[in-house]
Amino acid sequence: MNESLRQLWDYLGxxxxxxxxxxxxxLTWAHVQISLASVLVAAVVAIPPAAWLGHVRRGGFLAxxxxxxxxxxxxxxxxxxxxxxxxxxxxxxxxxxxxxALVLLAIxxxxxxxxxxxxxxxxxxxxxxxxxxxRSGQLMRRVEVPVALPLIITGLRVSTVQVVATATLGAxxxxxxxGTPIVTGFTSGEKGGLLAGAITVAALAxxxxxxxxLAERRLVPWRSPxxxxxxxxxxxxxxxxxxxxxxxxxxxxxx
Amino acid sequence: MTAGLLGGVxxxxxxxxxxxxxxxxxxxxxxxxxQHVQLTVVAVAIGFALxxxxxxxxxxxxxxxxxxxxxxxxxxxxxSLALFGVLVAMPAFGLGFRTAExxxxxxxxxxxxxxIVAGLDGVPPATREAADGMGFERWRRLTAVDLPLAAPVxxxxxxxxxxxxxxxxxxxxxxxxxxxxxxxxxxxGRNFSTPIVVGAVGSVVLAVAxxxxxxVAERLLTPWARVRVRRP
Numbered sequence: 001m002n003e004s005l006r007q008l009w010d011y012l013g014x015x016x017x018x019x020x021x022x023x024x025x026x027l028t029w030a031h032v033q034i035s036l037a038s039v040l041v042a043a044v045v046a047i048p049p050a051a052w053l054g055h056v057r058r059g060g061f062l063a064x065x066x067x068x069x070x071x072x073x074x075x076x077x078x079x080x081x082x083x084x085x086x087x088x089x090x091x092x093x094x095x096x097x098x099x100x101a102l103v104l105l106a107i108x109x110x111x112x113x114x115x116x117x118x119x120x121x122x123x124x125x126x127x128x129x130x131x132x133x134x135r136s137g138q139l140m141r142r143v144e145v146p147v148a149l150p151l152i153i154t155g156l157r158v159s160t161v162q163v164v165a166t167a168t169l170g171a172x173x174x175x176x177x178x179g180t181p182i183v184t185g186f187t188s189g190e191k192g193g194l195l196a197g198a199i200t201v202a203a204l205a206x207x208x209x210x211x212x213x214l215a216e217r218r219l220v221p222w223r224s225p226x227x228x229x230x231x232x233x234x235x236x237x238x239x240x241x242x243x244x245x246x247x248x249x250x251x252x253x254x255x
Numbered sequence: 256m257t258a259g260l261l262g263g264v265x266x267x268x269x270x271x272x273x274x275x276x277x278x279x280x281x282x283x284x285x286x287x288x289x290q291h292v293q294l295t296v297v298a299v300a301i302g303f304a305l306x307x308x309x310x311x312x313x314x315x316x317x318x319x320x321x322x323x324x325x326x327x328x329x330x331x332x333x334x335s336l337a338l339f340g341v342l343v344a345m346p347a348f349g350l351g352f353r354t355a356e357x358x359x360x361x362x363x364x365x366x367x368x369x370x371i372v373a374g375l376d377g378v379p380p381a382t383r384e385a386a387d388g389m390g391f392e393r394w395r396r397l398t399a400v401d402l403p404l405a406a407p408v409x410x411x412x413x414x415x416x417x418x419x420x421x422x423x424x425x426x427x428x429x430x431x432x433x434x435x436x437x438x439x440x441x442x443x444g445r446n447f448s449t450p451i452v453v454g455a456v457g458s459v460v461l462a463v464a465x466x467x468x469x470x471v472a473e474r475l476l477t478p479w480a481r482v483r484v485r486r487p
Contacts, residue, residue, distance in 0.1 A: 072418055183429075202334060202337045215336070
């Protein structure tokens with residue numbers, strides 16, 4: 001360990017660690033960029049259909065399947081599969097295979113949480129809104145989505161933390177981010193950059209989680225009727241065969 | 256290029272899958288499958304034992320849930336590549352099976368702990384009191400009443416942990432632990448898509464197979480759940 005720590009110290013003392021496109025600031029920025037891009041695309045793709053399905057209260061099976069399938073496909077395998085295709089069709093190394101895999105990784109939690117959140121908006125609130133003369137579109141925009149917001153944010157939180165963590169693997173298909181010094185360390189045996197990259201990316205993932213926790217508190221000061229948002233991060237636990245059994249989140253059991 | 260793991264650019268006339276390579280390398284593929292199964296089963300088994308112990312501590316001393324789940328959540332947020340990287344940098348670990356297992360076990364803890372606790376919490380208090388009234392001791396009540404009733408939720412956690420682990424094992428190929436990840440890494444290094452496809456498809460099929468095995472196991476372990484009162 002001492003040897004590794006000494007290499008880390010040396011690395012942190014070198015110019016290479018702090019400047020240029022392989023320096024930690026540039027790598028961190030690249031990491032943040034690709035993560036944000038992936039989550040944004042996933043949110044745009046996943047939220048509207050999920051909110052609509054929740055609104056019409058259909059597609060529960062789809063919501064569960066999306067999560068189960070998403071979980072079974074490993075991101076590393078997906079990136080590796082996309083790389084030769086990306087090269088062949090002129091999209092090149094790195095960015096595109098990574099973004100595509102990250103978007104697919106980010107969709108399931110956002111989709112399921114949005115769907116469940118909108119579907120479980122209390123019947124009274126929906127009835128009241130209809131009684132006030134709201135049409136479907138208004139109802140969704142002004143009642144259902146705001147009430148479901150805590151859950152939607154939880155979905156975004158789960159997705160973003162996973163994406164930040166998994167973007168590291170992009171280095172294996174040639175995207176230059178905080179995974180790069182880790183992968184270089186694996187092949188060269190140089191532990192300084194490896195440890196610096198690993199610690200930075202772990203800190204970034206935890207920071208992301210912390211920022212979302214803060215945002216949840218700021219953006220959703222009211223208590224959701226759906227219960228504490230953080231509890232519902234485990235919704236996907238409901239697999240098709242288990243729908244009729246106890247829900248591991250405890251959600252719904254108290255009613 | 257940047258990574259030093261990637262080979263040259265794929266030739267334009269190279270097919271996506273070379274079936275002759277697959278038939279020539281069945282031994283290698285079967286070995287990767289076996290290693291993948293081993294890495295997964297060992298990680299989930301150890302993770303389950305640890306999570307069960309933690310859950311029992313939680314049922315006894317409720318306040319420990321926050322710190323234990325918080326610790327597991329922090330570990331869960333650490334990128335796998337970073338955790339493998341830190342472990343590889345430690346002289347006690349280095350490359351190989353043990354390093355892979357330490358990381359894989361760590362990732363199962365959060366899901367398993369949460370589900371075991373949720374399952375035990377879901378046991379109806381009346382049932383528990385009935386067991387106490389019948390003179391069941393603590394341990395006997397746990398094994399004969401609490402755990403069987405919590406089984407569906409615990410198995411749901413095991414399913415998720417196992418499927419997630421199968422995916423993470425592909426990354427473990429990078430620390431020379433074997434499994435389908437090594438086929439993928441090998442394919443990336445030579446820019447040869449066939450082993451990548453075999454490794455990717457293999458791990459997805461394995462994940463689905465484990466998932467189905469748990470569905471069957473759950474039906475066998477909870478025969479009472481099949482007898483349902485038909486609702487009008």
